[in-house]
Amino acid sequence: MIYKELFPSNLRSIEIDSPVSDDELKSRNLEYDNLTPKKFNTLRTKNAFKSVTFKYKGIIHEIQFNACTNPLCKNYGLPQERFEIKSKPYRYKISGSSRDAHFINCNPERVDLTSPPIDKCSTTAISNWSVAEEIERLIRINSLLPVTKEYDFHKPVCPNEHHTPKSNLNAFYKRGKNSANSQRYQCKTCKKITSVLPNKNENLKFNQKRNEVLPTFAKLLVNKVPINRACEILEIAKGTYYQKLEWLYRCCLEFLETHETKKLAKTEFPEMWITTDKLHYVLNNVLKKGRGRNRGTAIEDKQLPTYIVASADKDSRYVFRSDLCFDWDISLEDIVSNTKIYKDDHLAGYLRRYERFGRYGVSPIVPTLNDTQTRAEYMKDLEQFDLRSNFVDGLHVGQTYTSIAHFWLIKKLVKVKKWRFISDEDDSLKKSIFSVFKEEIKIKNGHYFLCLTDKNLTRKQAKDLYLQSISELKHWAKAKGYTYRNLEELAVWYLEEELKKHQFQERNVAPNSEIYYKQLRNRIDHPIPSKDRGNRKLDVITDLNHLTEYQLASALVRVNDNAINAFFQTVRRRLSILERPLVTARGDGKSYIYANFNPKYSQMAITILRTYYNFCLTFKTNGKNQTPAQRLGIASKVYSWGDIIYKR
Structure with a gap:
């Protein structure tokens, strides 16, 4: 087993493939100073529906998510098209x-005009280029590269300088x-001795001190021990703590590559129920070292809401992905450079490369002669933009962009014939699922359910309501004369009867006798x-x-x-x-004292926990104690930290 390292941010x-050709770039440079921003953008509006191409695992993929996202509309998922009739209208318009x-x-x-009418569907326009960039980011932060090193096995005058131990082992002596514990080779001709990097079988602690604390470190991390207390227990410095965190993160990625990615690639599921939600936490937005003079400058909130998108299998509880909506590798200098090259400040968001960063996706540029922005407006925008550089590096990513990339990667990870999705009423999740799984939904191999909970009840009120509902359900069954094996069976019968008088969608008939439906906000x-x-x-x-009422109830x-x-x-x-x-001692607010200020470590920590949760943590169902991975069918045993760290 060779050593691996995290994917560098510069790779x-x-x-x-850039959607902006060389000719288009020349046109932008020529027109930028001569046209108003509105005219400049109007000439390129049609590019909103242009697909972006990229290569992933040797396969070329095309993505284009600017289309109708209403699954009951006949335009759902269809590309932009211009019809050859009077006035040549388009399928979509941008507002x-x-x-x-x-x-x-x-x-x-x-x-x-005799076919089903088109409802007034509207969906947020997004940048396909920015979605591709977000997919690239999520792949990069969850990928590893083999550690490589260039060796010079020979002296400058050696006649066998083209030989290496890999190409011609007979040209070398092994010198222990x-x-x-890495192998030493000596050239038989020039006598130069060279040591090569060891692999994991030869040295488990290469380039790492205090390797013995790693299992204990892992246990402390997933048992809510604060950083300072963990450093005291392990007798390490904070710098070492974060080095161990990164090392453990790499171990988890290696483990997942073998026990998750490869196993799922060989497994096909007839049906999968995916539950998705977002975890909200507060990021401590701190000033960089040496920027204390900017303290009190009101541009950034002290505490920034940050989101983590995660999806799990409903039945096995296996968590497939957990992605943080934050890019810690991007810099404002990258934004400025990109804006100057592609003239993004005169383009709508759906044409920008970095639109996923919201207001920081484009940098202010000095107004041109035909610009509609005043000098005062430019200076105000520039001040706000520059002040962001005083705070922690990185930028928040729009939830929709991370969600789309999240589901796109799940679709590539898991082979499923029939998809079932469950979430709350989150617009970014709905748009993402309807966009990524449009083919499956159109052929009825994908369905989407909302599960909404009343969050105003206390725990006691919720339990009382549960007991009351169970009692009423049993009384209903007794009145009907039903005998049942369990409450779930009884619930199906009850819902079957309710669905005979309940509609989720309104049924309509078009002039050509074609049946179509409209969504009703009618929950059950x-x-x-x-x-x-x-x-x-x-x-x-x-x-x-x-479906029949019974099938839908089930x-x-x-x-x-x-x-x-x-x-x-x-x-x-x-x-x-x-x-x-935490609630402060004064009781006048909330304290986020333990919240971190570098989201990079949040992503690492939650990936480490996800690995532990899926493969090590058991829960009891139907008399069996199994991990989510065992229930999903990709693991045959309960793994330990030793298995993850040392990849046993």
Whole structure:
């Protein structure tokens, strides 16, 4: 086993083809000073629907997510098209001002007026280029490269200088091992001795001091021991703590590469229920060293809301991904350079490379003669932009961009015939799922359920409601004369009867007799409330009208978000830097004293915990104590920290 290192930020994990050609770049440079920003952008509006191409694992992929995201609309997922009829209308139009969000709107039906009408669908326009960049980022931070080193096995005058131990071992003597237990080779001709890097079988602690503390460090990390206390227990400095964290992160990525990625590549699932949610935590936004003179300058909030998107299998509780909406490798200098090259300050967000960074996705540029921005407005924007450089490096990423990249990578990771999705009413999650899984949803191999919980109930009120609902359900069964094996079976029968008079979507008939549906905001209560959270409102936002009431009831009974909630509860209870805020002694607010200021380590910590949660942490169901990986079928035993660290 060779040693591996994290993917360097200056290398690209995938090859993205720039959507801006050389000719287009020349046109931008010529027109930038001569046109108003509105005219400059209008000439390029059609590029919003242009796909972006990149190469991943030797396969060329094309992505284009600017399309209708209403699964009940006949335009759903269709590309932009211009129809050859009077006035030559387009399928979509883009609305929105240059400084606000832009929207993709479906134009009214004008080709076949007897077909189902097109609803007033609208979805936020996004930058396909920026989505590709976010996919690249998520791949990069979860990838490793073999540690390589250039060797010179010969003296300058050696006639066999082209030989290496790998190409011609007979040209060398083996001269034992050095103090690091790495092999030493000596050229038979020039007699030069060279030591090569050891592999993990030869030296488990190469280039690492205090290797013996790593298992204990891992246990302290996932048991909510604060950084200072862990340093005291292990007798290490804080710098060493973060080095160990990075080392453990690399160990987990290596372990996942073997026990997750490769195993899932060989497994195909007939059906998968994916529950997705976001964990919100507060990032301590601190000034950089030496920038204390800027303290009190009001541009950045002291505490910035940061989100982690995670998805888990409902039945096994296996967590497939957990991605932080923050890019710690980007710099404002990169933004400035990109803006000057591509003239992004005169383009709408859906055409920008770094649109995923929101207001920091483009840097202010001195107004041109035809610019509509005044000098005063420019100076104000520049001041706000420059002040960001005083704070911790990196920028927050829009939740929609991280969510789309998150689901795109899950789709490539797991082979599934039928997808079922569960989330709360989060617009970014809905847009992401409808965009990434549009082919599956259109052929009815993908369906989306909403699970909404009343968060205003106390724990006691929730339990009382649970007991009351169970009692009422049993009385209903007794009145109907039903005999049942379990509550779930009873809940299916109850929902089947309720669905005979309940509609999630309104049925309509077009003039050409074609049936179409419109979404109703008509949720239904789950017959069995949650013990600790109370009522659950359920909704179906894809077309399930082909199912019978019994089939739909059987699906609805299975809808819950327990799997992802269990993982987030574990995160809160086991990771010190992601725990819930503390109440101050004065009782006048919340304290985020343990929240970290470098999101890089949050991503590392949650990936480490995800590995431990999936492969080491057991929970009991149906009399069996198994890990999520065992329940999913990709592991045959309970792993330990020793297995993860030393890759046994």
